Amino acid sequence: MAKIIVVTSGKGGVGKTTTSAAIGTGLAQKGHKTIIIDFDVGLRNLDLIMGCERRVVYDFVNVVKGEASLKQAMIKDKRTDGLFILPASQTRDKDALTQEGVEEVLKGLAEDGFEYIVCDSPAGIEKGAQLALYFADEAVVVTNPEVASVRDSDRILGILQSKSQRAEQGDEPVGEHLLLTRYDPLRVKNGEMLSVEDVNDILAIPLLGVIPESQAVLKASNQGIPVILDKETEAGQAYSDAVDRLLGETREHRFLELPQRGFFRRLLGVPA
Amino acid sequence: MSILDFFRAKDSENSASVARERLQIIVAHERGRNQQPDYIAKMQEEILEVIKKYIDIDQDQVTVQLDDTDDCSVLELNVVLPDEKAVETG
Numbered sequence: 001m002a003k004i005i006v007v008t009s010g011k012g013g014v015g016k017t018t019t020s021a022a023i024g025t026g027l028a029q030k031g032h033k034t035i036i037i038d039f040d041v042g043l044r045n046l047d048l049i050m051g052c053e054r055r056v057v058y059d060f061v062n063v064v065k066g067e068a069s070l071k072q073a074m075i076k077d078k079r080t081d082g083l084f085i086l087p088a089s090q091t092r093d094k095d096a097l098t099q100e101g102v103e104e105v106l107k108g109l110a111e112d113g114f115e116y117i118v119c120d121s122p123a124g125i126e127k128g129a130q131l132a133l134y135f136a137d138e139a140v141v142v143t144n145p146e147v148a149s150v151r152d153s154d155r156i157l158g159i160l161q162s163k164s165q166r167a168e169q170g171d172e173p174v175g176e177h178l179l180l181t182r183y184d185p186l187r188v189k190n191g192e193m194l195s196v197e198d199v200n201d202i203l204a205i206p207l208l209g210v211i212p213e214s215q216a217v218l219k220a221s222n223q224g225i226p227v228i229l230d231k232e233t234e235a236g237q238a239y240s241d242a243v244d245r246l247l248g249e250t251r252e253h254r255f256l257e258l259p260q261r262g263f264f265r266r267l268l269g270v271p272a
Numbered sequence: 273m274s275i276l277d278f279f280r281a282k283d284s285e286n287s288a289s290v291a292r293e294r295l296q297i298i299v300a301h302e303r304g305r306n307q308q309p310d311y312i313a314k315m316q317e318e319i320l321e322v323i324k325k326y327i328d329i330d331q332d333q334v335t336v337q338l339d340d341t342d343d344c345s346v347l348e349l350n351v352v353l354p355d356e357k358a359v360e361t362g
Binding site: 147150151191202 | 286287288291292294295296298299302303306307
């Protein structure tokens with residue numbers, strides 16, 4: 001049985017696609033056959049983040065409309081074995097996706113032997129975002145330590161709890177996981193940024209991981225390489241930890257504190 | 273706390289705690305509202321239309337609240353009526 005994971009947030013620009021790419025890649029690296037689906041019809045970007053934008057021939061909407069088979073539309077990732085990408089369409093027709101159509105595609109993928117289906121949600125709470133989360137078993141709620149993002153995350157949690165298939169059918173609720181991204185321990189220490197405890201207090205869902213603010217994320221997206229593959233960086237390592245936790249392993253949270261600094265740096269308040 | 277921190281302006285101090293307090297309030301408020309059924313907002317509008325036929329009031333002077341307890345639901349309708357004089361002269 002395939003497990004469906006939605007990566008969602010409500011607010012745009014918090015790192016949903018970066019996270020979808022990282023988590024999908026991480027799951028495949030762990031030996032699980034995984035596909036990442038871009039639900040952002042009209043504004044596809046997962047292909048760019050995964051570095052496969054020039055290999056897109058058919059897309060999600062083509063499959064839903066029966067214009068192409070799943071096999072034709074799926075792109076096999078060149079870096080990671082067992083990883084596939086299903087790109088979104090660039091059509092301007094917002095109603096191109098239907099609930100029945102999405103359900104068919106998900107069924108087809110499960111029959112194809114996929115263990116994990118990662119749904120990269122568009123921003124907002126409109127139809128596209130609702131479709132992305134409707135069939136989910138687990139939800140990764142990507143949140144920045146910032147007021148607008150936290151409020152929108154709470155809103156999307158409300159929708160998960162009332163508008164998902166699991167909610168409508170009265171099944172076990174969608175598993176909720178908080179992923180705090182763009183975290184800056186220095187600003188938290190100086191009282192300029194909400195801490196992981198603050199956000200956790202307000203949203204009150206289990207913490208999947210904290211991804212520190214890192215130049216590696218932009219560098220990775222520039223190159224079209226999921227940041228989780230950059231094992232040297234804190235962001236890459238933090239994503240690896242998050243994937244391990246998603247798979248049920250215990251990993252201590254890292255990068256929440258400032259790195260130790262020398263006496264003079266500390267005296268002058270120079271960031272490490 | 274470094275020596276430089278000590279001389280920095282105090283007004284930027286701990287904006288995070290302001291953010292936390294504002295969020296706690298708004299999130300609690302919105303959770304209460306979002307847990308109501310979808311028809312409440314529509315019903316509030318229609319009730320307002322009916323009241324407007326008789327009394328001159330604003331949108332924010334009517335609140336509709338559905339409270340669910342274990343074995344009963346209470347629909348609370350709160351209308352703030354303008355004072356007599358205002359009605360007569362207005």
